[in-house]
Amino acid sequence: MGSNGDLNANSQCLSATGDPVLDKAVSQWMTWDKNPLTREQIESLVQEGRVVELRRRLCSRMTFGTAGLRAAMGAGFARINDLTIIQSTQGLYKYLAKCFPDLKTRGLVVGYDTRAQASSGCTSERLAKLTAAVMLCKDVPVYLFSTYVPTPFVPYAVMKYGAAAGVMITASHNRKEDNGYKVYWHNGAQIASPHDKEILHCIEESAEPWAESWNEDLVENSLLKRDPLEDVCHWYMEELNTLCFHRELNAKSPLKFVHSSFHGVGHNYVQRAFQQFGFPPPIPVPEQKDPDPDFSTVSCPNPEEGESVLELSLRLAEREKARIVVATDPDADRLAVAEQNDNCGWKVFTGNELAALLGWWMLFNWKEAHPDPADTERVYMLATTVSSKILEAFARIEGFHFEETLPGFKWIGNRIHELKKAGKEVIFSFEESIGFLCGNMVLDKDGVSTAAVVAEMASYLHTKNLSLNQQLCNIYEIYGYHISRTSYVLCNDPPTIHRIFSRLRNFGGQGVYPTSCGDYCITHIRDVTTGYDSSQPDKKCVLPLSKSSQMLTFTFQNGIVATLRTSGTEPKIKYYTEFCASPGERDISSLDEELRKVAAALVEEFLEPDKNDLLGRSV
């Protein structure tokens, strides 16, 4: 890297894109960025005259989506890199300083996962250190974990230390090119509106790096930096006892478990959690147990993709005669589970199916500890609106409360916080995307604690001669079958997405939504993007508006409910469909067939994949 004089000379000779707005952005980038690799990326793009790409990278900024800022790593204000992490943290500092007069005693928690990209020099660890440096240079104490941790450790630490906020550098299950910046508020839940908008505003106002923001030495030398790793691990593992109800049974269980950490952070933590529950540590998938930023053995690092990405785990489990596989996603906040059944191979549970099991399990144990039915009055379970309504069916029959939120655990976390304050007890929450929270130890989904809870549930059921799958059928028999189909198409072009949703909003003329899809009649429409709900007396959505994402829900005459929405973390349009049968209704195969047809019609007629160049799911 040259002296400041060189930087200015560089930025002047580069001002040659022919677009004054872009020229300004290029010159700002070259003045502010001190990372030679990302500077070089912009330099080459300018030299090659790649104006469209430059505009894409430099003329917009990342916004807070379903789970924080998330984008590809690399040069540009629209990407994750040293400079944008510094800018984001400067903005966060500015906002926190406004909200917390005691910021300098409270401090910030910073954690990171195991992502790395050679071409931009961005590793999650380095980005976490820069985050810490920005706060330290303003004399804000920082609890910076000395090694990678599961995402839920950050909100847990925020609550334990009474910190003002927390930042986790992770892109979870996204492709290896991406990274992200998740922000937790002092209550331990991820930030939601209005904090996200306010922070973004402060980021825009704090774009120029402060002199000391690049000073990573502060992390080594500052007395305001603490390493929370040992304490947090210890407290977390101890507190797991509140979710362990049958330790003696666990210790005697003949069941064997295989664990995959998907090349991410989960290995050590899941091993310890199992031991805390009285189990021997699960058998790790050796090829996937250590961090690998290339995610070399999986086509996609998302355990949600099912059997295709669980291949190594399933084969190992067969060799080891392990009945159950648990797989944490790369930042260990979500969990996939598969079970081997004697004659019918592997059953990989969907998030909705696992939630039926876990919801049942948490209620079962809660009732054991609180035999007075009057106590159930203060019990809550939560789920996002695109998740199965199975918990609602439980709540109706068992007499507790169920509520739904917008997609994203940030909504669930903040609602748990409010309910706790009001003296209520949220005993289980989930998202269909294999995100679960048993109890409320942290206010975010947690793959580590859920892995141990699943092992205990399976061991308990085993003593009753039941598999997880058999128990799932029992649950459906009592509460009604809940059959869902969820998938997505890929779309990298925001104008196409806009066109698709706008067509649906004006399907039968201006402002007229569709009244049918395929052969199926639509009876109600909910448009969370605009706040319209035809089923409500005042035609207004009960859920908060979600203007920055697209989300349309169709209720069909046959009872199926389907939602189309844009992902807030990846370039996807997702669809979610469910049929909730009444207890006693058993003709499952015909229900499933009907659901398949509705899902197919939804994609063909409403998304028009050929016309819109949408790619189907490849795995």
Ligand SMILES: O=P([O-])(O)O[C@H]1O[C@H](COP(=O)(O)O)[C@@H](O)[C@H](O)[C@H]1O
């Ligand atoms: O892409 P979207 O907007 O559907 O969001 C997806 O990822 C989010 C973040 O998950 P993680 O924290 O593990 O990255 C989840 O909350 C959400 O349920 C899931 O659908």
Ligand SMILES: [Mg+2]
């Ligand atoms: Mg995750």
